[in-house]
Amino acid sequence: MYKNSLKNGAVDAKLVGKILKKVTGQKAYGLSKILIVYKNLIAQKIAKEEILVEASTLPQLDKSAFLKKTGAKRIVFKKNSDLVFGAKIKHGDWVWEETLDSRLEQIKNRS
Amino acid sequence: MNILEDIEKQIDQAKFSAAPKNVGKIIEIGDGVARVSGLSDVSASEIVSFAHGITGLALNLEEDSVGVIIFGDWSKLKEGDECQTTGKTLEIPVGENLIGRVLDALGKPLDGKGAISAKKYYPAEKIAPGVILRQSVNTPLQTGLKAIDSMIPIGRGQRELIIGDRSLGKTAICLDTIINQKGKSVICIYVAIGQKTSKIAQVVDTLERHKAMDHTIVVAASASDSATMQYLAPYAGCAMGEYFMDQGKDALVVYDDLTKHAWAYRQISLLLKRPSGREAYPGDIFYLHSRLLERAARMNDKNGGGSLTALPIIETQAGDVSAYIPTNIISITDGQIFLEADSFYAGIRPAVNPGISVSRVGGAAQTKMMKQVAGTLRLDLAQYRELATFAQFGSDLDETTLKRLERGRRIVEVLKQPQLSPMDIASQVVVLWAVQNGYFDSVPVADVAKYETKILNLLATNKKLRDHLEDKKEIDDFAEKELAKMLSKNSTPSAGDSSGKALDSAQTKSSSKNKSARVKKSSTGGRERTGRTR
Incomplete structure (x- = not known):
């Protein structure tokens, strides 16, 4: 099916x-x-066909190069002012996060 | 302001990485098992972290979802919650600072004595040491129980199964063994799986009263804990024991009991929708126990020379040792100790059946002096049992048969031992030597225990003999002479000594009745010169 x-x-x-x-x-x-x-x-x-980019301010991206590299079909941008700075990119079940929350999490895990 | 500047400086200087996380979403959760979609990069037995600090273990990697068993309170989780992989397998804290503590299956303390700061972590699941890394079992692990140390000796690095119905003394044997390891540099780990919390508390209290917690770790996954914790507990205990084995030390791990461990794994497997087999157990139920028990080993000197001895316990139903789980474990272990209900209720405790109990390591795990006295013990008991059955028919018996019966009765009495009273090896050997050489033959059966106590008191005052036995570990000519001298002296009753009087009167009666039936006392159990009564 x-x-x-x-x-x-x-x-x-x-x-x-x-x-x-x-x-x-x-x-x-x-x-x-x-x-x-x-x-x-x-x-x-x-x-997996969609990349979700979440940021406080919408970034400037070379969409075609990005889509070619990831194999996705489309990029969806989402504004989230809670993120303060950085961005969170979700593609399928993979997440790349470079935001204030993730940095604080890394500092907490190190201690 | 300085503090704020410092914090900002720390944040600026800190190196951050945008490492990708593999995430998933809960699509189904219940009974401690979650079904998660996503997690495409998860490995089998990898730790998965959920919200609220809850973690789980990925067990089922299916095409469209991952089956995860949850540690902790799964009721805080709901459908739609996110989780992520951690890249780690389950690790258990190990080390000397765990000794004397009561822990759960994840190594967290349960005894309220403060947190454990572990310096090292060992994986819960580990491949067992290979053949080349091992050496043969040749050092005894003394249980302190005469019936076991004489006829079913256990060696360091062996797996000896203790099997029997409920309430026949399986745990009692293990507790006596743990208590007997005091001062012997053996670290003991008692793993309670699916037991009543009150029983676990009782065990801990018993160990504390006998100062055994100074060399014991208790891992508890009680009946009120989830099936996940009950499933993990034996592996956690094994990991703790392996740490000491790798240090070149000797460790003993008791799994009480693996029947409940099998039930817990069956529950988890059914909830994970794994195909069920015989008695609804999953197909890998044998592997569940074999990979656990194979980790018990005696390492060769090049690899530290340490050992991990395993005493798994199996509870049977109505004495059925041919059931699925018992036969599995019997085929894995290096011997079994069968406990019988008939013997137990007849007052023979420990209720060991020496006929069907076996230690595949055998004499290799016995000192020479024990081999000398226990060599024919099994055979004597087997002959006694056969004759006792025959004697029930009430036919007239010849002198030899009567003597064998009497000797057998006394051997059975001598092998009885009160709970929580382990005996050192020298005392065991002396008592068994005495019974094998006929010193108990004229003692009434009801007085055997008293006479035994007398012998032990004599031995306690005879430092020369005791030190000789502990040093040489064999009954040489000197030891035999000393023993004969000590026990012959005792045949004269002292004032107020009822057991001595009984012995003396019994000897007088027997000598007047059977003048033609003199028993020659020798170290090999006696060559009897008897005359037939008819």
């Missing part, structure tokens, strides 16, 4: 819709569990 939902390595919404319609129509045993696992796999894949 998951492999058939991809087109050129990315999740295709139309394909996902078709697969869901077919599977729910069959009313297979354990359908809810199948759908939960399918949802988690699709969500993980979508998370």
Whole structure:
């Protein structure tokens, strides 16, 4: 189900819709569990296609180079004034954080 | 202002790194097990950290999620909470400062005696030492119990299983062994798995009263602790013991008991939705215990010469030693001590069945003097048991058979021992020598204990003999002469000595009844010249 939902390595919404319609129509045993696992796999894949950049002020980035390097399809910028300085970049299940909170955390862990 | 400038300077000078973190999100949590999505970079048995300082262990690495068992209070966590990998495996604090403390499975103190500042950490899971690093077991670990040290000797570095139904004295044997290690440079670790908290408290109190906590660490994962902690506790105890082994010292670890450890692992595996096998245990239940027990070893001199002895305990149901978990552990260990309910309730305590108990190390873990007196003990007892069954039918028995029965009864009496009274090796040898050489033959069975006490008192005053035995560790001609002299003297009762009178009167009665049946006393157990009564 998951492999058939991809087109050129990315999740295709139309394909996902078709697969869901077919599977729910069959009313297979354990359908809810199948759908939960399918949802988690699709969500993980979508998370890898998107880079979330969170900062107090929106940075200037060479988007195309960034996307080429990470293999993602798009960058989403989010303004978060709580971060004070620095940025938090999330790509899939990887997070790079260089903010005031992370520095204080590193100082705390060292002590 | 200076303080603020200092802080700013510290922050400016500090080197920071934007190292990537691998994160995940809880999608399901309950009963101490969390299912987490993400964590694509997590390793098996890696520590995962959650909010509120809670940590867990990643056990199930599946295609779409990771199964994590939680240490601590999982009720603070909820669906959607984030977690991250730490890059570390589970490590347990080890060191001399743990001695005398009561800890949980993560090494945190439970006794209220303050925090533990560990200088070193050992991994909870470790590959057992290889063949080349080991040497054969050849040093005895004295339990202080006559029945065990004579017939089922345990060596340092051995794994000896203690198996029996509930309340037959399994823990008592282990406590006696721990108490007997006082002054013998053996560090003891008692791991309580799934026990009642009141029982653990009782054990700690017993050890404290006998000054045994000075060389003991207690690791407690009681019945009220989570299955995760009960699963980890034996590995934590083993890691603590390995530290001492690596220092070239001897350590003893008691796992009380592995049946409950298996139950805890079964619970965790079922919650992690692992496929279940026989009796709902997971497929790797054997490996759970084999990798734990294989870590007990005697290291060769090049690698420190230390040892870790393991005494796992298994509780059977209705004496069924052919059940799944007991047979697993029996096949792993280097011998087993079976405790029988029939013997226990007949007053034979420790209720060891010497017929089916075995130590695969055997005489290699016995001193020469013990081998000299205990050589035929098992056989004598086996013959006695067979004859006792036969004698129940009430047929007339010949003189030899009667003597064997009487000797057997006295051996059984001598092997009884009160709880928490371990005996040193010299005392054991002297008592067993006395019974094997017929010095108990004319003592009424009911007075055997008193006569034994008398012999021990005599030995306590005979420093020359005691020192000779402790020094030479064998019964040579001198020791035999001294023993014969000491025990022959005792055959004359002193004033007010009822046991001596009983012995004297018993000897008089027996000599007048059986003039033709004289027993020649010798060190090999006696060559008897008897005449048939018919």
